[in-house]
Amino acid sequence: MEADIAVIEGVMGVFDGRDGKTETGSTAEVAKWLGAPVLLVLDCWALSRSAAALVHGYCSFDPDLDIQGLILNKASKAPMPDV
Numbered sequence: 001m002e003a004d005i006a007v008i009e010g011v012m013g014v015f016d017g018r019d020g021k022t023e024t025g026s027t028a029e030v031a032k033w034l035g036a037p038v039l040l041v042l043d044c045w046a047l048s049r050s051a052a053a054l055v056h057g058y059c060s061f062d063p064d065l066d067i068q069g070l071i072l073n074k075a076s077k078a079p080m081p082d083v
Helices: 027-034 049-061
Strands: 038-043 067-073
Touching: 027 038, 038 049, 049 067
Parallel strands: 038 067
Antiparallel strands: none
């Protein structure tokens, strides 16, 4: 079987691993093993500018993780800051 892309769904939060102290077993660890880009999905219910701060934190927490895209889930129709 051949494919141009594969979608791999992570579990819990992207950095949440088996023991809560390391990345062991986390989505971030698996993505780095595979050299796979990450599409981050952020629940924006009741957020506005804080969404930008959260995204910045995710992107800067581990520079070895290749975050390439973002889906803002449950975002309001109000203008959002550039993230």
